Amino acid sequence: MAYHQADPMPTLEDTTKLMRFQRKLIYLILCLPFILSACSMHKLTSDEQNELYTLPGLNHGLLQSPINILSFKEETAKNHKITLHFQDNIETISNIGDVVQLNFSEGSVISFRGLTYNFKQIHFHTPSEHFIDGITFPMEMHVVTNKPSKNKNNIPRYLVIAFLFKMGEASQFIDDFLNLIPSTGNSVTSIKPGTVKLRDLFYGTEQREIENFYHYRGSLTTPPYTETVEWFVFKNILEASPEQIKSINLIKGDNARRIQGTFGRSIH
Numbered sequence: 001m002a003y004h005q006a007d008p009m010p011t012l013e014d015t016t017k018l019m020r021f022q023r024k025l026i027y028l029i030l031c032l033p034f035i036l037s038a039c040s041m042h043k044l045t046s047d048e049q050n051e052l053y054t055l056p057g058l059n060h061g062l063l064q065s066p067i068n069i070l071s072f073k074e075e076t077a078k079n080h081k082i083t084l085h086f087q088d089n090i091e092t093i094s095n096i097g098d099v100v101q102l103n104f105s106e107g108s109v110i111s112f113r114g115l116t117y118n119f120k121q122i123h124f125h126t127p128s129e130h131f132i133d134g135i136t137f138p139m140e141m142h143v144v145t146n147k148p149s150k151n152k153n154n155i156p157r158y159l160v161i162a163f164l165f166k167m168g169e170a171s172q173f174i175d176d177f178l179n180l181i182p183s184t185g186n187s188v189t190s191i192k193p194g195t196v197k198l199r200d201l202f203y204g205t206e207q208r209e210i211e212n213f214y215h216y217r218g219s220l221t222t223p224p225y226t227e228t229v230e231w232f233v234f235k236n237i238l239e240a241s242p243e244q245i246k247s248i249n250l251i252k253g254d255n256a257r258r259i260q261g262t263f264g265r266s267i268h
């Protein structure tokens with residue numbers, strides 16, 4: 001049978017220790033609001049806010065791009081075609097800001113769900129901005145079209161076609177303009193009509209209706225991150241040679257925005 005020893009009576013020393021502990025605790029509780037407010041005093045710069053890419057509501061909403069496209073989540077949709085009416089009329093190449101850009105003259109349009117968008121420009125990102133099933137690619141090209149706004153906030157609508165590139169054979173389309181890119185920053189070069197042919201990308205066919213895309217609603221991937229973009233990410237992965245991809249990367253360096261949360265958006 002175990003002998004049960006009663007707890008000894010607290011000594012004067014124990015009582016003093018306890019009182020000191022209680023005082024520290026009260027002091028800590030009183031100071032807590034000041035400690036917390038000190039933590040939140042550091043205001044985020046816009047660059048830092050952009051880094052917090054999974055948090056909505058800082059300077060954008062819940063429809064941001066790029067995203068990781070999960071192919072198993074693709075839903076089938078009716079009316080899923082975009083119709084091209086294009087001429088080969090890229091008229092200038094510019095080396096400005098963060099991108100090399102091919103600029104269209106007026107005239108090429110694309111239609112989707114009864115709306116007509118004007119081709120504006122083509123630019124590149126290295127590495128890719130979109131992921132497919134968690135996989136990144138060495139390069140992504142964006143064909144940007146827009147539709148002037150008629151709403152009261154004056155926000156234009158965009159339709160962007162994204163082409164992903166893997167390393168492989170040299171791309172004729174890229175070869176046609178690679179040597180024409182202005183080597184100095186902030187400059188624009190005019191090119192002869194027909195030098196760069198958009199139809200090279202669409203396999204040089206008369207095909208006008210294209211449906212081999214992942215489609216979702218998102219945003220521009222550069223400021224002001226406007227959330228009025230119909231994204232069409234081409235399912236066929238194109239090829240470019242390692243030298244071509246490296247040449248484009250050398251001009252602007254890595255310029256891909258990080259992937260953003262999908263927040264339940266569907267992919268068609």
Ligand SMILES: [Zn+2]
Nearest residue numbers: 123125142221
């Ligand atoms: Zn882009």
